[in-house]
Amino acid sequence: MLAVVDRLEATGYETVMAGGGPGTKFVEENGHTEYEPAAVAFVEDFQDGGFLDVLRNSGPGLYDRVQEYRSWYRAQSPALILADGISAAIAAAADDREYLYVSHDPAAFYDNPVERFGAVIRNRLAMRTATRFLLPKVWDGDPTVPGAEVIAPLAPERDAAERDIDVLLVPSAFSIDPDRLADTLRARGREVTLVGGEAWETEPTLQPYIAGANLVVCNGYSTVMEAAVAGTPCLVLPTTSEQQGVANALSGTRGFYSATSLDDVESLLGDIEPPQPQPNGAGRVAELVAGYADGRRIVR
16 A cells, blocks of 8 residues: 555645554655554454454454544545555445545455355445445456456555565565575575565565565565566465465466465475566556545545
8 A cells, every 4th residue: 555655645645544563664664654543353363263252352343443443534534545454444434434445355265154254244345335446456367356446466666676586585474484484495595585584674665675586485465466566476375364365366377376384385496487567556546546535635
């Protein structure tokens, strides 16, 4: 979303941001501040305790987050909201505010009936209440969200020169041990740059690193999209249901691979080819936002 914000501000639109979580450090590195409503740990609750923990913890947490978003919206009085999370979307719908919704979360990602039902509800709510539902896809065809507008993957502009990187390892909050993975890759003669490791300093964007790498190893879809725009081979290591859904969707897409173990990673290293670079959809999102906002304040 920083890619969209940068494009909007470059053309004179005023934006304010909210969300919180691990991405906050990148927001700050890019000179922005971010409002942080109450956190909801749905994935941890579901993986650790199942449906009961979701009801016990995530349910009340979602209510609090939505109410805090609503209060923040009232304080900001935006012309338009750009939401990529369901709590922000629910808050916008509850106050009858115009919003655009960005999500890559088809219900077909999920085998578990509880998770699948949750995705169905999220997507139907957004489809009925959002002005536009935008679906950034790296893969062709299914899975998809019926009725959503498919757009190209989103990535920041590459303002800095490409970095000369062999393997860029981008762990997430849900990831196999990145140090063990780095050791496995080094044992195969690869030079590894570990994002977040001891020698790493926080950068405003990973795009110059992703664009210059021979291979990106990651968990999250944001990195997958950046690799698609850069034309860099990408190895996905799914550890959540959503990540597994992304990995399954990418099956057969040139330049994208998935592995579930260190042995899988080793076996794939000799058969990697680059993908065809894809267009950057961030400009399309910014264009739509600007068209609806009409020069007034936008919140994301």
